[in-house]
Amino acid sequence: MSTLHTVNKSPFGDGALSSCIAHCKAGDGVLLIEDGVYGALAGSAISEAVVACSADVAFYRLEGDVAARGLPGAKLIRQVKPVGYDGFVDLVTEYDRTQSWL
């Protein structure tokens, strides 16, 4: 039994991603959507926390939101895997429940 967490806010101005990471369990997934995709930026003030957590939690980013925001692939944390809206749907069905960190 594991959870897909979605985070839709930039981690630089808002505590949602930090709180989500602090409440994740091994085997959970975290999907970054909307302004949440800024959490996939490498070399940022919060990227170490994401990389550390990714040891036992799977991280995903919604590609449409990444492209909209012009984030270059080379600047993204490689442990955060890209998915489309169809991949989003698959994740929702693969995990046992979804928790939105609004």
Add this chain to the structure above:
Amino acid sequence: MSTLHTVNKSPFGDGALSSCIAHCKAGDGVLLIEDGVYGALAGSAISEAVVACSADVAFYRLEGDVAARGLPGAKLIRQVKPVGYDGFVDLVTEYDRTQSWL
């Protein structure tokens, strides 16, 4: 020439108060309103930053918002002075401009 800054968000989930403090100048004022009044709580994770800044910046809290949120006077940082809506108006006129940290 000095500025009245208003902050209306809780400093625990949102970066507005930190950013405001980082951009204040000596002689400015910071008025905590709405959920911003949580920034007046003593002994919190951010109270030291407020106390340190209050050495050369005047801090105020909107009393109606403090009362609504049930924050006991004994738990508030004493450097943050209470004002009502009328005091809010006075502050706006006394400082040269107002900047809202939305």
Add this chain to the structure above:
Amino acid sequence: MKLGIVVSEGPYTHQAADTAYHFAKAALDKGHEVPRVFFYHDGVNVATRLSVPPQDERHIQKNWTALAAANDIDMVVCIAAAQRRGILDENEAKRQGKDASNLAEGFRISGLGQLIEMGIECDRMVMFGD
């Protein structure tokens, strides 16, 4: 699978209604069911038929109305949230003595019980908000 969707923020101001729309479309494309979408908080504002976005922007309400019609989605707008924010169907407008209504086609106004029911009957529930 049956996927329930909650939209908690208003159109244009927050991306939630857009993301929920793309998610619902992708789910239907994959053969899942989306029996109901529940609009709560400012999400009820998606359901106004008076919105006139610029020509070069998407029309969020019309997108939802079309998707629901094509896929038999029950789009429920929370009555308590809608009343506060001025979203009324014709019956509600009459009952409240208002001279106009603004609910768009494909949406219906009902109670929060429909949200709980969706949670009970769907295999997964996804919330989009702020």
Add this chain to the structure above:
Amino acid sequence: MKLGIVVSEGPYTHQAADTAYHFAKAALDKGHEVPRVFFYHDGVNVATRLSVPPQDERHIQKNWTALAAANDIDMVVCIAAAQRRGILDENEAKRQGKDASNLAEGFRISGLGQLIEMGIECDRMVMFGD
């Protein structure tokens, strides 16, 4: 002094429209002028006359309408923001081919120039939002 006010969030969802109201009242009580209040972003939703809050809650739109009438405040709703969000006066509704309008008494729809003008002509400007 002349104090200009901007309201950037919708009623009930955010406290902004309430705080702005209490601020405006206090300013007028102290003998200041509030020549204009500008409603932008979701703030335009304050201006719907279709809102029906519960009996034991304040009626934000009616409070503003009464305050403006008593003190000759020019309440301007941004046209571009209003169109996106479905706030229309009768003229706009006709022009856009809509069968209903929802703008409340005391509010008028106009352009962003009115916001800049307020900034130029007022001694202070205060923004309430999210």
Add this chain to the structure above:
Amino acid sequence: MSDAKKFLYVNRKAPYGTIYALESLEVVLIAAAFEQDVSLAFLDDGVFQLTRDQSTDAIGVKNFSPTFRALGDYEVTKLFVEKESLDERGLDPSDLQEIVWEDEEEDWEEKPSIRIVSRAEMADIMADQDVVLSF
């Protein structure tokens, strides 16, 4: 109706600045009629919803905090509050209102509804649900 599901209502936002706390409570009151297994989680700024002595006269907004004390009558008796969230905010459990429910099975004994839990326990509670609603 299928078997009872576990519903968790997650509250992470402060009251009054936004309406989420109030509208979350409205959902919980309705949910009680559906005979599901209901829990409420208060973490991050959500812990502020439960402070004592809220008095909203000056801001002209309805004080909905007494409603939390009525939850027991709706058989909503599990209010989990995260200790770390209180600590970060300079709050003690004694700053929260007392909320009780009457245990029918133990001669209507009054029991506390609020349970202070650690962050790790909160994570366990979240992981043990069928449906998680966030406000």
Add this chain to the structure above:
Amino acid sequence: MSDAKKFLYVNRKAPYGTIYALESLEVVLIAAAFEQDVSLAFLDDGVFQLTRDQSTDAIGVKNFSPTFRALGDYEVTKLFVEKESLDERGLDPSDLQEIVWEDEEEDWEEKPSIRIVSRAEMADIMADQDVVLSF
């Protein structure tokens, strides 16, 4: 109309997740007609508004980032971007689009509109305004 006032438009929010960035830009375009002294500040998540290569096809939302490049035509030529905000987000100035204006007084020479400033300089800029609008 009185003498020109100094207007600062403060942008602290990211684009697309919310509409503030777009509606801020709509204000700036209108403001340009009023012959005031206009500056734009980008700090905190506001720096994300200026990234290159924004492509919104997949999310179905209008890409408004090219509009920033038109600001020069409206005589809006001062876009202050905070260096510390870029650093915290792992961004370099080279990740931002190039925005230029043509200086009429120097034979229409193209000059950069974006000026990277320190946090302390940003505070000075804010303190030097008549009207500050926040989006």
